[in-house]
Amino acid sequence: MQPGSSGLHLFSRLAGGTMAKDFLKDTRDHYDVIVIGSGLAGLTSANILARAGHSVLLLEHHYQLGGMATWFKRAGGHIFDISLHGFPIGMIKSCRKYWTQEIADSIVQLKGIRFENPQFSLTTTFNREDFTKLLIEKFNVPAETVQKFFDTARAMNHFDAESKTTRQLFEEFFPGRSDVIRLLMEPITYANGSTLEDPAVSYGIVFSNFMSKGVFTFEGGTDKLVNQMKDELEKNGVDLRIRSLVEKIEVDEQHRVTGVVVNGKRIGCRCVVSNSNIKSTILQLVGEQHFDPAFVEEAKAVRLNNSSCQVYIALKPGVGFDYCGDLLFHSEHKGFDIEAMLSKKVSSRTFSFYYPSTRPGCDRYVVVSSTNANFRDWADLPEAEYEAAKKELCETTLDCLDQYVPGIRDKVEHYEASTPRTFEHYTRHWNGAAFGTKWEGLKVSKELPQQIAGLFHAGSVGIIMSGWLGAVNYGVIVSNDVDKFLTPAATA
Numbered sequence: 489m490q491p492g493s494s495g496l497h498l499f500s501r502l503a504g505g506t507m508a509k510d511f512l513k514d515t516r517d518h519y520d521v522i523v524i525g526s527g528l529a530g531l532t533s534a535n536i537l538a539r540a541g542h543s544v545l546l547l548e549h550h551y552q553l554g555g556m557a558t559w560f561k562r563a564g565g566h567i568f569d570i571s572l573h574g575f576p577i578g579m580i581k582s583c584r585k586y587w588t589q590e591i592a593d594s595i596v597q598l599k600g601i602r603f604e605n606p607q608f609s610l611t612t613t614f615n616r617e618d619f620t621k622l623l624i625e626k627f628n629v630p631a632e633t634v635q636k637f638f639d640t641a642r643a644m645n646h647f648d649a650e651s652k653t654t655r656q657l658f659e660e661f662f663p664g665r666s667d668v669i670r671l672l673m674e675p676i677t678y679a680n681g682s683t684l685e686d687p688a689v690s691y692g693i694v695f696s697n698f699m700s701k702g703v704f705t706f707e708g709g710t711d712k713l714v715n716q717m718k719d720e721l722e723k724n725g726v727d728l729r730i731r732s733l734v735e736k737i738e739v740d741e742q743h744r745v746t747g748v749v750v751n752g753k754r755i756g757c758r759c760v761v762s763n764s765n766i767k768s769t770i771l772q773l774v775g776e777q778h779f780d781p782a783f784v785e786e787a788k789a790v791r792l793n794n795s796s797c798q799v800y801i802a803l804k805p806g807v808g809f810d811y812c813g814d815l816l817f818h819s820e821h822k823g824f825d826i827e828a829m830l831s832k833k834v835s836s837r838t839f840s841f842y843y844p845s846t847r848p849g850c851d852r853y854v855v856v857s858s859t860n861a862n863f864r865d866w867a868d869l870p871e872a873e874y875e876a877a878k879k880e881l882c883e884t885t886l887d888c889l890d891q892y893v894p895g896i897r898d899k900v901e902h903y904e905a906s907t908p909r910t911f912e913h914y915t916r917h918w919n920g921a922a923f924g925t926k927w928e929g930l931k932v933s934k935e936l937p938q939q940i941a942g943l944f945h946a947g948s949v950g951i952i953m954s955g956w957l958g959a960v961n962y963g964v965i966v967s968n969d970v971d972k973f974l975t976p977a978a979t980a
């Protein structure tokens with residue numbers, strides 16, 4: 489069932505006599521918790537808090553739940569996943585514990601991770617064992633160095649001092665080896681937007697999460713996952729509302745959350761979990777006048793992460809291609825170069841190949857090409873230039889794909905592109921930020937409740953809390969804090 493088709497919504501009459509749905513019909517006046525946004529962090533927080541017995545209202549501005557973990561359909565039976573490219577094995581445990589066994593059971597491994605660039609061509613299972621072998625045998629790195637690097641990366645944790653950058657970490661272990669750095673870094677840059685200048689800990693944690701067992705996906709597609717989550721939320725009593733845009737988080741003079749204004753309606757609550765971007769939560773939804781000036785300055789200084797472009801390519805029904813890997817990191821650039829990866833003049837793409845096994849029972853082959861992108865390159869293009877740039881992105885992507893799927897232009901039935909503007913439109917993240925904020929966003933997010941009682945934030949921040957696993961796990965951490973806030977006696 490599609491989100492929003494549960495018959496929850498009735499029609500109300502507008503002044504002009506037209507009918508509009510009241511998406512907030514029959515909401516209560518007051519809830520224990522209001523969750524703003526249905527990204528994986530918001531959904532997970534809502535589920536845990538409802539399971540703990542709190543009354544929960546979840547408000548999502550889009551017509552569909554999931555945030556970036558979403559999908560769309562096109563005529564002809566085509567379904568495109570936006571961010572289902574790969575996540576670490578940790579999702580199995582998190583889904584089993586905080587969602588259902590059924591959800592965890594659909595998580596399966598992707599075994600063909602491919603790199604094609606001027607420096608090397610290889611296929612790997614993207615885990616420690618295979619990477620160790622590759623680094624020693626193909627890249628001629630001494631075995632002790634490889635082992636020490638993996639151990640160092642794995643030993644890093646959230647509490648590590650931010651003393652070293654990822655660039656310094658690589659220089660320490662692999663000086664002058666741009667090919668090794670490319671192998672180790674390129675997939676992580678695609679996964680969370682991190683760069684060589686970010687703290688090494690943000691690389692070490694995410695890289696080690698993947699290296700533990702490789703790359704995983706959700707069999708059945710994002711639609712199946714999010715609809716299973718929706719069923720679970722409803723079973724646990726969460727009041728779910730789509731097309732509900734929160735305009736304001738209300739705070740009283742004692743610096744306590746008292747409610748929200750959504751679609752023009754006020755609804756009271758004891759606390760808010762905002763899954764909206766941390767900067768818009770503080771500077772827009774609450775308003776800087778409610779915070780310490782020093783905290784506001786810190787929030788303003790938080791850097792947003794980069795955005796993305798994608799090209800969605802669906803083949804004609806029943807038409808396919810030979811297996812050519814699951815994830816393919818393609819680059820024409822001679823070395824690893826972040827600016828080149830973000831450039832509108834695309835020279836690097838990640839292809840996700842979706843075979844019929846992605847959605848068992850279906851005969852469709854789909855390819856999604858993703859590139860990291862700067863919002864500023866797309867934001868202010870006049871409409872005609874914007875459309876032309878999207879067309880060029882589609883055409884150059886098809887040209888590039890032809891080397892992996894020969895004759896792609898004859899096989900394709902539908903293709904289209906999204907840009908940073910698309911991501912901003914659907915998620916309301918400033919600058920269409922695909923992976924939340926840089927490292928410093930985590931501190932601001934965590935300190936929010938010290939500024940305003942009952943105000944919490946869960947969602948992609950600080951690189952390590954990004955991606956599907958990071959977002960789910962941050963939702964868990966924050967919901968535990970919310971539970972303590974709501975039931976202090978239980979924790980005494």
Ligand SMILES: Cc1cc2nc3c(=O)[nH]c(=O)nc-3n(C[C@H](O)[C@H](O)[C@H](O)COP(=O)(O)OP(=O)(O)OC[C@H]3O[C@@H](n4cnc5c(N)ncnc54)[C@H](O)[C@@H]3O)c2cc1C
Nearest residue numbers: 525527528529549555556571573574734922947948955956
């Ligand atoms: C192109 C792309 C590819 C990606 N690929 C992967 C991948 O392969 N693996 C991986 O692990 N991660 C991937 N990611 C990242 C991952 O999708 C995100 O980090 C994660 O889904 C973010 O979850 P979140 O909880 O932070 O919230 P988001 O998904 O950002 O959702 C926030 C929600 O809040 C809602 N909202 C915001 N403001 C309001 C408001 N005022 N009122 C009501 N609702 C509001 C938005 O509409 C949105 O639904 C990808 C991201 C992109 C863009």
